Amino acid sequence: MLSGLISAFIVAGSLLPTIAALPSTNNYKLNSYSFGSGGTSNSSTGNYSLEGITGELSGQTAATSTYNQKPGYTETQQANVPKVTLTNPSNYYDKLHFVIDQQDNPSDALYAMQVSTTSDFSSGITYVQADNTLGATLTTADYQTYTTWGGAAGGNIVGLNASTTYYIRAKATQGQFTESAYGPSSNAATVGQQISFCLYTSDGGSGNCSSSTHTTSFSGLVAGSVSSASNSLDLTFSTNADSGGNVYIYSTGKLQSTTVPSGTINSVTVTGGTPVDLTSLSSGYGAQVSSASGISVLPQYNGSGNNVGELSTIINTLLSAASPVTSGTATIQLQAKASNTTPATTDYADIVTVIAAASF
Amino acid sequence: MKYFNSSHARWKAGLFLFLVLLGIQALFFLPGAFASPLTSTEVRLDRLSAGQDSTWELEFTTASAGATSLSVDFTSSWTTNSGTINTSTQAVGNCVNSTGSNVPGLPATGTGTGSTISVSGFTALSATTAYCVAFTTANSVHTPTAGQYTPLVTVGSDTKTAAVDIVASGGDQVTVSATVNPSFTFTMSAASENLTLSTSGVSTSGLTAQVSTNAAAGWQVWARDAASSGPYGLKSTTAGGHTIQYSPAAGSTASTLTTGGSVEGYNLGTNSATGTCNGGAALDTHYDSGGTSLKGGGLDNTLRSLAIGGGTASACTLPLTFNAVSANTTPAATDYTDTVTFVGAGLF
Numbered sequence: 001m002l003s004g005l006i007s008a009f010i011v012a013g014s015l016l017p018t019i020a021a022l023p024s025t026n027n028y029k030l031n032s033y034s035f036g037s038g039g040t041s042n043s044s045t046g047n048y049s050l051e052g053i054t055g056e057l058s059g060q061t062a063a064t065s066t067y068n069q070k071p072g073y074t075e076t077q078q079a080n081v082p083k084v085t086l087t088n089p090s091n092y093y094d095k096l097h098f099v100i101d102q103q104d105n106p107s108d109a110l111y112a113m114q115v116s117t118t119s120d121f122s123s124g125i126t127y128v129q130a131d132n133t134l135g136a137t138l139t140t141a142d143y144q145t146y147t148t149w150g151g152a153a154g155g156n157i158v159g160l161n162a163s164t165t166y167y168i169r170a171k172a173t174q175g176q177f178t179e180s181a182y183g184p185s186s187n188a189a190t191v192g193q194q195i196s197f198c199l200y201t202s203d204g205g206s207g208n209c210s211s212s213t214h215t216t217s218f219s220g221l222v223a224g225s226v227s228s229a230s231n232s233l234d235l236t237f238s239t240n241a242d243s244g245g246n247v248y249i250y251s252t253g254k255l256q257s258t259t260v261p262s263g264t265i266n267s268v269t270v271t272g273g274t275p276v277d278l279t280s281l282s283s284g285y286g287a288q289v290s291s292a293s294g295i296s297v298l299p300q301y302n303g304s305g306n307n308v309g310e311l312s313t314i315i316n317t318l319l320s321a322a323s324p325v326t327s328g329t330a331t332i333q334l335q336a337k338a339s340n341t342t343p344a345t346t347d348y349a350d351i352v353t354v355i356a357a358a359s360f
Numbered sequence: 361m362k363y364f365n366s367s368h369a370r371w372k373a374g375l376f377l378f379l380v381l382l383g384i385q386a387l388f389f390l391p392g393a394f395a396s397p398l399t400s401t402e403v404r405l406d407r408l409s410a411g412q413d414s415t416w417e418l419e420f421t422t423a424s425a426g427a428t429s430l431s432v433d434f435t436s437s438w439t440t441n442s443g444t445i446n447t448s449t450q451a452v453g454n455c456v457n458s459t460g461s462n463v464p465g466l467p468a469t470g471t472g473t474g475s476t477i478s479v480s481g482f483t484a485l486s487a488t489t490a491y492c493v494a495f496t497t498a499n500s501v502h503t504p505t506a507g508q509y510t511p512l513v514t515v516g517s518d519t520k521t522a523a524v525d526i527v528a529s530g531g532d533q534v535t536v537s538a539t540v541n542p543s544f545t546f547t548m549s550a551a552s553e554n555l556t557l558s559t560s561g562v563s564t565s566g567l568t569a570q571v572s573t574n575a576a577a578g579w580q581v582w583a584r585d586a587a588s589s590g591p592y593g594l595k596s597t598t599a600g601g602h603t604i605q606y607s608p609a610a611g612s613t614a615s616t617l618t619t620g621g622s623v624e625g626y627n628l629g630t631n632s633a634t635g636t637c638n639g640g641a642a643l644d645t646h647y648d649s650g651g652t653s654l655k656g657g658g659l660d661n662t663l664r665s666l667a668i669g670g671g672t673a674s675a676c677t678l679p680l681t682f683n684a685v686s687a688n689t690t691p692a693a694t695d696y697t698d699t700v701t702f703v704g705a706g707l708f
Contacts, residue, residue: 192510194508195525196508198527199534201534209527209528210506213530214533214535217537217539218538219539221538233534243402245402246402246404248404251536255538265538314456317457334536336538338540339574339674340672341572341672343540343575343576343671344542345539346540348537348539348540349536349537350535351533351534351536352536353406354533355404355405355408358522358523359400359402360400360401360520
C-alpha cells in the first residue's frame with residue numbers, strides 16, 4: 001500500500017505543467033533564439049524540412065533527442081493522420097477485423113489504435129495491444145508498423161464481447177516527428193454466439209426439421225444381404241464458433257424386436273476408427289456418411305460400399321469442424337444385415353439420436 | 361490525552377487520503393480488469409429436443425491456471441422458456457470419448473441453483489489445458505422450448521459464452537424400424553440309401569436332414585411312408601409282394617431290432633442334432649435311438665414328428681438311420697424298396 005501511495009504521487013507529479021522561461025508546448029520546446037540575418041530557404045531531407053526566409057538568422061541550430069530547430073521559420077513535423085477500417089466480415093462474435101490506411105506515412109511509421117464502445121470515445125476506452133487483444137493502457141509496445149498490424153490484409157481484434165458495437169480510430173508517429181492526432185473513427189458490431197442444427201429425413205426434406213417424427217426403415221432384411229434404410233438422415237449445421245463444432249450420433253446400439261426378445265441386430269463395433277465391412281459379418285448394423293459439405297466426416301463413418309461406423313450407446317463424433325461452419329450439410333445412410341438365424345419379425349426398432357454442439 | 365487525540369485524527373486523515381489515492385491510482389493507472397476467455401468451450405447436451413431431460417458434457421480449454429471451481433449459467437432465458445436445472449442432484453464425472461483431460465480431484469456432485477450448475481473443490485487446473493466434465497444425472501437439465509440459448513461458462517476467473525440450439529420436440533431423433541423376412545431351408549443329404557440285409561442287421565450311414573431357419577419359434581421335421589396303405593416297410597415286388605414291416609409299428613416307442621434270424625424288422629432312428637440349433641432340437645421318443653444301433657421307430661402314411669427345434673437354426677443337422685434285419689425266412693430278392701417322405705417347416 002505504501003508503494004501504491006508513492007507511485008500515485010509520482011504520476012500525479014508528472015502531470016504538472018512544466019515551467020520554463022522559453023516558449024514551449026507539450027510537443028516542442030524552444031531552447032534558445034536570437035535575431036540576425038536569414039539563411040537558405042526550403043532546405044529539406046527525407047525526415048524534415050526547413051522553411052527559412054531571407055532575413056532570419058542563419059547558423060544558429062539547436063537540437064535535442066526529440067526535436068531539431070533550424071534557422072528561420074520552424075515548422076512542427078507530424079506523421080500523417082491515418083485511417084482505420086473496422087468490419088465484421090463473417091459473423092464474428094468475439095473479434096472484429098481492422099485494416100489501417102497509412103495515408104502516405106513511410107513504412108517505418110508506427111500506429112496505435114484506440115477502441116471505444118461509444119461513438120464519441122467518451123467511455124469504455126481501450127487500446128489494441130500488440131497481441132491484438134484490448135487493454136486499458138497504451139504502451140510503446142502497442143505502437144506497431146503497418147506491416148506488423150497485418151498490412152493490407154489487416155488483422156483481427158480478439159477477445160471482444162458478443163453483440164457489441166465497437167468504434168476504432170488510429171494515430172501514427174514516425175521517427176522524431178510529433179505523433180499525429182487520432183484519425184476518423186470506424187465502427188463494426190460483433191454478433192451473438194450462433195449455432196443452428198437441423199435433422200431431417202430424406203422423405204420430408206429440410207423443411208421437416210421441426211417435425212417430431214423422423215422415421216426410416218429396413219422394409220425386408222434378407223439373411224446374408226446388406227440393406228440400406230429407406231430414408232437417409234440428413235442434417236444442416238452452422239455455427240460461428242471460433243473452434244467450429246461437432247455433430248454426434250448414438251443409439252440404443254441395436255435393432256431390437258419387442259415381440260421376439262432374441263431378435264437383435266447389434267451395431268458393428270469399430271476399433272481404431274476403421275469402418276467395418278458388413279459384408280464380412282453374419283449380421284450387423286451401422287451408419288455411413290454418404291456425403292458431407294463444409295464439415296469433415298470422422299473416419300469410422302467415412303466408408304464406402306458397405307463399410308459403416310458404429311451406432312452404439314456411446315456418443316460418437318460423426319462430423320467435426322475446427323473453424324466456423326457455414327451451411328454445413330451431411331447425409332447419413334443406415335445399413336443393416338441379418339444373419340440366417342436373426343429371427344424373422346416385423347418389429348425391429350432402434351432410435352438414433354443426432355446432436356450438435358459448437359466449440360466457442 | 362488531547363495531544364494523542366489530535367495525532368490520532370491526523371493519522372486517520374492520512375490513512376483516508378492514502379486509501380483515496382490508492383483507489384484513484386487503481387482506477388486510472390492499473391491495467392483494466394479483462395477476464396481471460398476460455399477457448400474451445402463446448403456445452404454438449406445429449407438431447408437437443410425441447411422439453412427433454414438431458415445429461416450433458418462441458419468441454420473447455422483454460423486460459424489461466426489455478427481454477428478450483430466452475431459453473432455454467434444457462435441464463436434466465438432458459439428458465440423463462442420452460443427449461444429447468446436440477447437443483448436436487450447434480451452428479452458429475454469424467455467424460456466418455458473426450459479428448460479433454462479429466463478434472464483432477466473432481467467431486468462426485470455439483471450444485472444446481474436457479475439457472476446455474478456449479479462444481480467446486482477440485483484440484484487447481486492448469487493453464488491452457490483442455491478439460492471435460494460430464495453431468496450425468498438423467499435430468500441434470502430439462503431443455504426449454506426450441507430456440508438458441510447462450511450459457512455462460514465460468515472456470516475460475518476465465519469465462520466464455522457458449523451457445524446451444526434446442527430443436528423441436530423429438531427433432532433430434534430418428535426412429536428406425538426393420539422387418540426381417542422369414543427364411544427356411546430344409547436339405548436331405550441324400551435322395552436314396554441302399555441296404556444289404558442280413559440276420560445280424562444293417563444300417564444306413566450318413567443320412568441327415570438339415571434345417572436353417574430364422575423362425576423365432578423354432579422348426580419341426582416329420583416323416584411318413586409314401587405307401588397309401590399298409591403294410592408299411594420294405595416291399596419286394598419280385599418276392600410276391602413281401603414286406604419287411606416296421607418294427608416297432610408307427611406310434612410305438614422306439615425299440616431295437618432283434619438280430620439272429622428269428623424275426624425280420626425295419627425302422628428309422630434319429631440321433632442328437634449337430635450344428636447351430638438355437639433352443640435345442642428335441643428328438644421324438646418314437647424315433648430317438650440315443651445312439652443305439654438298430655434302434656428306431658415305425659412309420660405309416662401319417663406325418664410323424666421326428667424332431668422339434670426350439671428356435672432359429674443354422675445348418676442344424678439331424679442324423680437319420682434306416683435299420684433293417686432279415687430273418688431266416690425272409691425271401692431273397694433285390695428289389696425291397698420303401699419310399700419315405702421327410703418334411704420340415706419353420707414355426708414363425
